[in-house]
Amino acid sequence: MKEAPTRRALVVGLGNPDRGDDGVGRLVMEKLAGLLPADVPIVQIAGNILDLLTEWVGFDAVICVDAAAPLTTPGRIHRFDLAISELPRNATITSSHAVSLTDAIELSRVLHLAPRDIIVFAIEGASFTGATMAPEVAAAAVEVVGRVAAEVTKLQHISDKLAADKRDEAANSFAS
């Protein structure tokens, strides 16, 4: 029998569906409906990214899905485990809002409001105007749905000690 989850997880889709490929976060959330355990809320944030700081209070793990500015290939998926690596500071995650996801996470950590584990899936977009999404970005959304679902299972069942060990291991590897 599978053990009951020990950690609270939240899934967040960021982006504005009226801005082309910026809507990919929302698309992933729509496709996740019904696929996640009932105790894992799905939140969509289209505008006020500062809302993240209050939305994720009390959660142990959060998975965010957002669009990224084009670097090489539209639809390319980047996964950031913030226990191991930081989000790039400049020009990667595209936010049309006053506060970037990177800044929101940093502010949240300073205020001790951030969950212990934060995973960010960033999907490179092609165009951020109009309501149409590039086919390769929409296709990437399908793949990210599966990866988010798997990530939720892993994050819910990993023990806090294991999560902490993982972070220490990462920190030591950086130190060495």
Place this chain on the structure above:
Amino acid sequence: MATRTIRVGYLARVEGEGALDLHISDGRLARAELRIFEPPRLFEALLRGRSYIETPDIIARICGICPIAYQMSAVHAIENAFGVTVGGQLRALRRLIYCGEWIESHALHVVMLHAPDFLGYPDAIAMARDYGDAVRSALALKKTGNELLRLLGGREIHPVNVRPGGFYRVPERSEFRPITEQLMDARDRAIDLVRWVATFPFPDFERDYEFIALRHADEYPFNEGRIVSNRDLDIDIADYDSEFEERHVAHSTALHSLLKRRGAYLVGPLARYALNFDRLPAAIQALAAEVGLADGCQNPFRSIVVRALEIVFACEEALRLIGMYERPEEASVQIEPRAAVGFGCTEAPRGICWHRYEFEADGTIRTARIVPPTSQNQLSIEADLIAVAAPLVSEPDDVIRGRCEQSIRNYDPCISCSTHFLKLSVRRT
């Protein structure tokens, strides 16, 4: 001839894209130009040919921070044109949704954007390491304002529930229960915020402004009133063009507004407060006296305290309106379009937002004019910059730059709204 140029190429912690050029010639400050280079938005043109009924939803897109201001000015103009008056609980709900916008907009600006200037931090994240409680409080205030917008507007950004004549849906009284507790907590946080920002070190600086704001017979103004000043102005909103004009200037994509007879004027919290102090509840007047503002305020740097006072007011007013709320039977009043011209003017967080629409007989917009608060404040901002920077010309560029950016943020400029706005450069010759 000694030339010195100080340039802020891109102004941070303001809404939208703008810059500042300071020209210093032979040790004297010659000129300050607030350059607004955000592309024109062309809303007035794209509204032509659209129905009056679409207007609140189109016009909300002008701003993600103050969409209610645009929606409210528009619906009042529409109703003015078609001879409709919205009263009772529908009118009260309009004041209530405006309270939400003032709370979220002012909280963001006071703590996250402006407070770091006074305390010597580059941004709110750095400030949060030492003033975590203040930042957490700002987030709670902003959330409360957003909740109010969501409850009445359907969503907090670009709300969708406002329509000419009222709303598409009005809430049940029971729906206000959770927000009531939040508002009581927000009011206490806002009072603490007033006391905190009042302790900031303020530059010793005052100017003799002409303040312009709405004034209502018995309310601190949101949606209605006459346009008045601390000089001799007292006009109906329909007579705006008789006293004000808009001019194109080469260095800004935002039109400059000025008083035909006297030039620069100031709109926003300082003006509202100066002209409507007697309309504030006694408890807020007492709080103002406690922080030394009972005799008015001509120091633009202390606008941060006035904004915090207005958050307290908005929380109090919201609680008062909710306490008196009875759900109206109809969510809106009937509107019959006609060929007419209508005017609307309401108090956006940054000051008066004036609209004029000319309609065809079927309610289609023939022409639209929108005068946002930031475009009205540009001349005053430039005059402030000259006065603030002039005594500092012998200081290093970064000192001048810092004080000028702080001066601009006194106005909480919404550049996106005004474009038809920041980077700083100083030219010394």
